[in-house]
Amino acid sequence: MKPFEHAVDVTGLCKRFDGKAVVDNLTMQVRRGEVFGFLGPNGSGKTTTIRMMCGLLTPDGGAGHTLGYDILRESWAIKREVGYMTQRFSLYEDLTIRENLDFVARIYQMDRRKNRVDASLEQLGLADRQNQLAGSLSGGWKQRLALASCMLHEPRLLLLDEPTAGVDPKARRDFWEEIHKLAASGITVLVSTHYMDEAERCHRLGYIAYGKLMAQGTPRELVANSGFSTWHVAGEGINELAERLQDKTGVDRVTRFGHELHVSGGDVEALNQAIEPYLSAPGLTWEFGEPQLEDLFIHLMGKARDNFAGGGQ
Amino acid sequence: MTSFSLERLFAIIRKEFIQMRRDRLTFAMMVGIPLMQLVLFGFAINGDPKHLPTVIVTHEQSPFARSVVQKLANSGYFNVVSTQAGDREAQEMLALGQVQFAVTIPADFSWRLLRGERAQLLLEADATDPSATGNAIAAIQQMTGSLLDHDLKGALAWLSPAQPAVELVIHRRYNPEGLSQYNIVPGLMGVVLTMTMIMSTALGLTREVERGTMENLLATPVHPLEVMVGKIVPCILVGLISTVLILTAAKWLFAVPFVGNVALLICAVLVFIATNLVVGITISSVARNQMQALQMSFFFFLPSMLLSGFMFPFRGMPQWAQYIGEILPLTHFMRISRGVMLKGNNLLEIWPSLWPLLLFMTVIMAIGLKRFRRTLD
Ligand SMILES: Nc1ncnc2c1ncn2[C@@H]1O[C@H](COP(=O)(O)OP(=O)(O)O)[C@@H](O)[C@H]1O
Ligand SMILES: [Mg+2]
Numbered sequence: 001m002k003p004f005e006h007a008v009d010v011t012g013l014c015k016r017f018d019g020k021a022v023v024d025n026l027t028m029q030v031r032r033g034e035v036f037g038f039l040g041p042n043g044s045g046k047t048t049t050i051r052m053m054c055g056l057l058t059p060d061g062g063a064g065h066t067l068g069y070d071i072l073r074e075s076w077a078i079k080r081e082v083g084y085m086t087q088r089f090s091l092y093e094d095l096t097i098r099e100n101l102d103f104v105a106r107i108y109q110m111d112r113r114k115n116r117v118d119a120s121l122e123q124l125g126l127a128d129r130q131n132q133l134a135g136s137l138s139g140g141w142k143q144r145l146a147l148a149s150c151m152l153h154e155p156r157l158l159l160l161d162e163p164t165a166g167v168d169p170k171a172r173r174d175f176w177e178e179i180h181k182l183a184a185s186g187i188t189v190l191v192s193t194h195y196m197d198e199a200e201r202c203h204r205l206g207y208i209a210y211g212k213l214m215a216q217g218t219p220r221e222l223v224a225n226s227g228f229s230t231w232h233v234a235g236e237g238i239n240e241l242a243e244r245l246q247d248k249t250g251v252d253r254v255t256r257f258g259h260e261l262h263v264s265g266g267d268v269e270a271l272n273q274a275i276e277p278y279l280s281a282p283g284l285t286w287e288f289g290e291p292q293l294e295d296l297f298i299h300l301m302g303k304a305r306d307n308f309a310g311g312g313q
Numbered sequence: 314m315t316s317f318s319l320e321r322l323f324a325i326i327r328k329e330f331i332q333m334r335r336d337r338l339t340f341a342m343m344v345g346i347p348l349m350q351l352v353l354f355g356f357a358i359n360g361d362p363k364h365l366p367t368v369i370v371t372h373e374q375s376p377f378a379r380s381v382v383q384k385l386a387n388s389g390y391f392n393v394v395s396t397q398a399g400d401r402e403a404q405e406m407l408a409l410g411q412v413q414f415a416v417t418i419p420a421d422f423s424w425r426l427l428r429g430e431r432a433q434l435l436l437e438a439d440a441t442d443p444s445a446t447g448n449a450i451a452a453i454q455q456m457t458g459s460l461l462d463h464d465l466k467g468a469l470a471w472l473s474p475a476q477p478a479v480e481l482v483i484h485r486r487y488n489p490e491g492l493s494q495y496n497i498v499p500g501l502m503g504v505v506l507t508m509t510m511i512m513s514t515a516l517g518l519t520r521e522v523e524r525g526t527m528e529n530l531l532a533t534p535v536h537p538l539e540v541m542v543g544k545i546v547p548c549i550l551v552g553l554i555s556t557v558l559i560l561t562a563a564k565w566l567f568a569v570p571f572v573g574n575v576a577l578l579i580c581a582v583l584v585f586i587a588t589n590l591v592v593g594i595t596i597s598s599v600a601r602n603q604m605q606a607l608q609m610s611f612f613f614f615l616p617s618m619l620l621s622g623f624m625f626p627f628r629g630m631p632q633w634a635q636y637i638g639e640i641l642p643l644t645h646f647m648r649i650s651r652g653v654m655l656k657g658n659n660l661l662e663i664w665p666s667l668w669p670l671l672l673f674m675t676v677i678m679a680i681g682l683k684r685f686r687r688t689l690d
Contacts, residue, residue, distance in 0.1 A: 056531055076534060084532040090525040094335045095328065106324030107533045 002068030007032050007157050007188035008053055010064030010071065015048050015057060022048050024211040025062070030157075030190050030204075035183045037202030038192040041301060045211040046192040047087055050159050053190075054084050067157055080108075083150035087161040087192075089142045091149060093135025097126050100134050101149055108153040116152060124148050140171030147178065158182065158189045164198065176201050196294040207297055209304035219293055228299060229271055230264040230291035235284040250274035253299050264295045317536055325535075325543025329517070333547060343513060347505040347555040351562050364392040365413040365449055368403045371396055372420035381418060381434065388456060390449040391416075403437075413439050413446060431480045440485035450483060457481045498563040499650035500623040503643050505559065506552055506582070507589055507617050508610075513548045514593025515606040523602045545590050552586040553579075573653035577660060581653065581667065585646040588674040592642075595681035617643040645669045 008030035015023040023045045030036040040046050051057040053066050055075025063070075069077045091100045101120055105113045121127045124144055134145060143163055150158065160179070164172045176198070183189050183203075191202065199205055199219065206216045215222050233241070238261045242254050245263055250270030255262045265271035279286055291299075333340055367385065371378050385391040394412060403415040417435040425432040436453060438446045457479045518541075521527040530540060556579070563569040592613060600606035618624060620634050621643035627635065638644045645666040652658035652666070660667075 054532060056528065079532060079534045082532075084529075086525060086528050086532070088525040090529040092328070092332065092526055093524070094332050099328075099331060103324055103328050104533070106327075107321055107530075107535055109318065109320055 004065065004068030005032075006030060006065075008036075008064070008066050008190065010053065010062065010066075012062035013049065013052055013059050013064060014061035015045075015052060016060055022211050023052070023059075026208070026211070026213045028206050028213055028216060030188060032188055033183060033186055034188060034203040035179060035201070036188075036190045037199050037205045038190055038208065039194065039196075039199055039205060039297065040192075040208035041194055044208045046208060047161055049208070050084070050161050050190070050192060054078055054082050054159055056084075080153075081156050083153070083155035083158045085146050085150045085158070085160045085163055087165070089146060091134050091142075091146060093133065095134060096131045097121070097134055097137070097145060098130040100145070101152060104149050104152050110153060120148050120152055140167050143167055143171065143175065144178075147175075151182075156187060158187055160189065160191045162192050162194070164193065164195065172198075196297060199293050199297075205293075207300055209301045210307075212304055212307070214300040214304055215296075222293065222296060223291055226266075226291070226296050226299070228264060228266055228291045228296055229268045230262050230289055230295050231271070231275060232287045232289045233261045233263060233284055234259055237281075237283060241278060241281075241284070245274065245278075248274040253295060253302065255295060255298060262289075262292070262295050264291055264299060266299070317538060321535055322539045322543050325539060326546050329544060329547045333551075339513065339516070343509050343551045344554070344558075346509060347558055350501060350505055351559055363389050363449075365390060365446070366394050366411065367391040367414040367416060368398050368406050368412045369393055369396045370398055370400055370403045370415060370417045372418060373422055375423040377423045377426055377432075378418045381416075384456060385416065385453070388452050390452045407437060407439055410439065414449070426478055432478060433480050433482055435482045435484070437484045446485075454481060454483075498559065498567065498569045499654045500621075500647050502556060502559045502582070502650055503585065503621070503646045504618055504623055505555055506586060506646075507643050508614055509555060510548060510552050510586055510589035511593040511596065511613060512607070512610045513551065514544060514590050515596040515600065515610050516603055517544050517548070518594065518597035519600050519603050519606040522597075541594060545594075548590055548593075549583070549586055553582070556582050569654070571654050572657035573655075574657075574659070577663070578650060578653045581646065581649045581663065581670075584667065584670055584674070585642060585649075588642045588670055588677070591674050591678045591681055595677050595684065598681055598684035617641050620644070621647050623647060639669075640673070642670050642673050645673075 006029045008028065010029075011027045013023055013026040013028075014021065026045075026049060028049075038046055038050070048057065052059045053064070053071060055066075055071055055078045058072065063072065065071065066078045067081050069075075069081075071078065092103070095103065098117060098121065101117045102113065105117055110116055118127075121130050126141070126145070134142070137145060147160070147163065158179075164175055167175065179189055179191065180201075191198070193199070202219070204216070204218050205222060207214045207222075215226070217225065238256075238259075242256065242261055245251050245254050250265050250267060250272075251263055251274050252266055253262075253264045255264070263271070263275060265274070275286070278284065369382055369385070371382075382393060382396055386393050391414065398406065400417070403412075403417070406412045407415050415437040417437070419433055419435070422432050422434075434457065436450070438450060440446050518527075521530065521540075560571070564571060593610070596606055596609045596613070600609055616637060620630065620638040621627070621641050622630075622638065623643065627638060627644070630638065648666040649658075649663045649670075652663050656662075
């Protein structure tokens with residue numbers, strides 16, 4: 001065990017596939033004991049980044065440490081102490097629940113194997129179904145089994161790659177409860193997701209788009225540092241309003257949330273000027289609110305796309 | 314770096330056996346294919362075709378010649394389609410496969426017999442399919458001894474010599490090796506091992522990649538060599554079972570003689586199994602999914618089957634095909650297994666075929682280990 005400051009500390013990570021930069025100069029820190037949310041749209045490079053953090057992929061550039069171990073030279077040590085839950089269910093579907101856990105315990109050369117597997121089954125609530133094939137479980141149960149299996153060797157860091165994708169809302173809630181319980185017991189957790197609502201459940205966040213880390217910090221910091229302002233407007237005729245505001249200078253993003261419209265911009269002065277003519281329009285109620293994370297992320301994604309397109313020219 | 318661990322290796326072997334037991338289809342393939350091929354080829358071996366079309370070229374009209382024709386027809390193996398053909402015509406009929414045999418009765422047949430000399434009878438056989446001609450040739454060989462006993466009785470009895478009066482000259486055409494029925498079983502063993510060993514490793518490893526379980530496995534402290542060996546050991550066991558199955562069947566069902574040393578053959582089988590497993594691993598390191606692995610396996614298997622001397626006699630193949638054949642492991646194994654089983658070859662005698670196998674294995678293993686992914690790159 002090595003002393004370390006951050007559970008994950010990577011600088012300037014780069015990875016390219018077929019000449020395309022999938023992860024581009026990514027610098028990120030995950031603090032000890034926190035639940036870190038790794039957000040970004042599909043294909044933005046989350047899985048690739050996580051694989052590099054646990055030594056499954058060799059970065060083309062950059063350096064870093066996971067649990068104090070060098071990701072380039074000490075990947076074998078990282079693998080011992082990290083629990084990695086892959087995006088896709090990757091336990092053996094043709095082995096039973098018990099056989100899967102037992103196999104993992106053997107691979108990690110655990111002592112008191114039987115006791116540990118029994119305890120894990122008990123905790124999972126699958127003790128009476130232990131001889132069922134893993135492939136016959138529902139999505140939510142598979143997710144829980146996968147989590148239990150990567151917790152079996154008592155890792156100090158959990159890397160969870162979109163653990164809640166395709167899981168029903170109730171199971172998702174339970175899953176997050178579980179994650180927070182684990183964090184409370186001192187385990188550092190990095191969760192990737194593309195569900196915005198899950199962002200609010202994390203201590204700190206990193207947002208990646210097109211392989212670039214666009215922002216990092218607590219949800220509050222992200223909003224505060226973005227220099228991003230949002231007006232919430234409700235009432236009649238917001239559909240027409242949305243269309244009119246769309247192309248105004250100073251308005252970066254117009255997003256519909258049910259009966260509400262969120263009008264956001266990076267420059268408060270310009271934004272206020274843009275909406276000035278409509279502030280006193282009848283039937284509309286305006287409210288200057290905090291931008292939601294979702295507004296912010298959509299804004300960041302747009303910004304990344306613009307950069308990406310610009311850089312390509 | 315983590316060191317190789319027997320405990321983890323055992324965990325993987327154990328998992329493989331559980332999966333093998335559950336995966337009925339693969340298991341059926343591994344045991345079923347050898348059995349099926351054995352039965353199929355077994356029928357071919359046991360086949361005793363009769364009434365094979367035969368052309369007789371008679372250069373003389375004599376009671377002796379007529380007697381020969383009569384006896385041939387009576388044996389049941391020969392169906393005399395013509396006795397009027399000339400030499401050229403008979404050759405053509407053989408070449409076109411219209412007849413299986415051409416029997417030539419030379420012009421001096423009766424003359425020699427009457428002078429008490431040995432008369433020659435020429436039997437030309439289309440031996441491309443030796444299992445078809447083997448029994449017929451055996452029958453005519455037996456017959457020549459007594460072929461003319463009946464005709465040389467009475468007044469001519471003093472002509473009946475101590476040794477058979479007729480000498481049978483056999484030309485096996487198109488098949489200089491005279492590939493006999495016994496050749497098939499030792500060869501079959503090689504074919505079955507090639508097919509099942511390559512496919513089971515290539516598919517076994519790509520299946521892990523395809524199902525995503527390899528990512529999980531590589532994220533654990535497992536050593537790539539442990540994964541590889543763990544996959545191979547169960548396959549070797551299955552390969553040995555197939556071998557024993559075939560050898561037993563060869564002995565008890567088809568009475569194929571086994572004159573050589575069993576232990577030596579088993580050692581050669583192990584080398585051959587290892588060679589094929591290495592090919593399988595290399596295929597799996599290139600293939601992206603199970604379908605590709607299957608295609609590549611067949612890409613290797615087909616030339617092995619066709620150019621190794623199993624399907625066609627090796628020396629009957631064109632030069633370029635022989636060059637390719639010399640590279641294939643099956644060719645060399647076929648020579649070893651035939652040599653040990655049928656000719657009783659010892660280690661020194663099979664060495665010329667053993668070292669190419671070892672060389673092939675070493676080269677492919679170097680490629681495979683280099684390509685085998687330790688990471689997901
Ligand atoms: N092994 C690979 N070979 C080629 N391209 C890849 C590979 N892995 C990922 N990619 C590409 O990299 C991009 C980012 O993928 P990924 O890291 O899986 O994103 P995310 O997990 O955020 O959805 C995608 O465009 C994907 O097609
Ligand atoms: Mg992903």
